[in-house]
Amino acid sequence: MANNFVEECADRFGLATKKKFGLELALEEAFINICSHAYPDGEGDAEIFCTGDGDAFVLEIADSGKPFDVLSLPDPDITLDIMDRQIGGLGIHFIRTMSDSVSYRRENDRNILRMVFEKDSKRTVTSR
């Protein structure tokens, strides 16, 4: 459901297919983080906002759970071998990697994660 909504927004905005994959991944990871950190004891609500900001597609996810800045988590050690490897922290690592910028704010008792996806990462100078 959330996925389809965001994909439709991204299509309307004209986000490139490659970027849309990153968007889909960032969305899932953000949701999983909300489930485990904002609502560790059960269910809660999450709201999604999509907007265009010039050449950037902006995705915001808000929850009313415990105050938690997911960006405060350290990046995982991705060099450990198979037996020592942990999954914790990979989600935010993916969010950081897939989006062009990400920020957190606490507003009206809500956690809001804002992810920005540039329409075209490879900025080229066109001469006329």
Next chain:
Amino acid sequence: MEIRTKKEAHATVVAITGRLDAVTAPEYEKKMQELIGGGDIRLVVDFEALEYISSAGLRGLLVTAKLLKAKGGHVRFANVAGTVKEVFDISGFGSIFQMDATVAGALAALS
């Protein structure tokens, strides 16, 4: 997600289709645990028809690989490409698993 298994001479090939995410990863883990519990400890996972993977999917791969290693088994991944490969690369998983370009190559490495 769909999982199909096929016994070959030296290993069992597990082909996964669709999405390996927070919703489907438990199903993958369960299937792999059944196989390993049944004595299939030489496995090739075929990613050719896998369209999407998230950190929850990677967790499933890691959990089963650790279980397999504890049982003295082996797993190789075949046909990891495209956006799935990208997720492997970003997470560093590409270097902790044994990867092969084809199922035949993975089977040969296990024989």
